[in-house]
Amino acid sequence: MLLIIEKETIIELARLVGGEDAARVMKILLRKPGIVDEEIASRLKLDVREVRKILHRLNEFGILHYELSRDKETEHRIFKWYVQQEQVIGLILTNMKKILDRLKAKLEVEKNNEFYWCGTLGHPRFLFSEAMDQLFRCPVCGKPLMPHENAELIKALEWKISEIEKALEEMTKLKKAEEITEKK
């Protein structure tokens, strides 16, 4: 289960770093560790220079590593690319912690404040003093701003926070296990 989530998250990270093509490159790398750039390019029908650019970008970001060898006949350098699993876990942990902090801050704001809202999705909510400034009218649609019952939102935030905390705990264990095996 964790492995599936992890792969999806790695692909998502690649997408963040280098867009849709980077996500496609990452999918192939996860399926075929040690694949060379020409093969990736022909499989994805991309220019090999474009693929190299993506690979180097992901490499700079610490998601990949490569093995260098030489073709015995042509003397050309061959790069075999691999996903840097352990680094990726580190990256995911950092990113998840950031998201967790943001959600916790949001939860505090929701718990400690009363909001006023017109009730239309996508329209802004206001704190009491801000709502007063707007004369209790939504500046977008003009409907009255009413106290917003945010218990559901608080419940949803708390659920999401607990889910992320659980995942973080699992991944931290995974990382520690890896560090121990590396030291041996």
Ligand SMILES: [Zn+2]
């Ligand atoms: Zn409105």
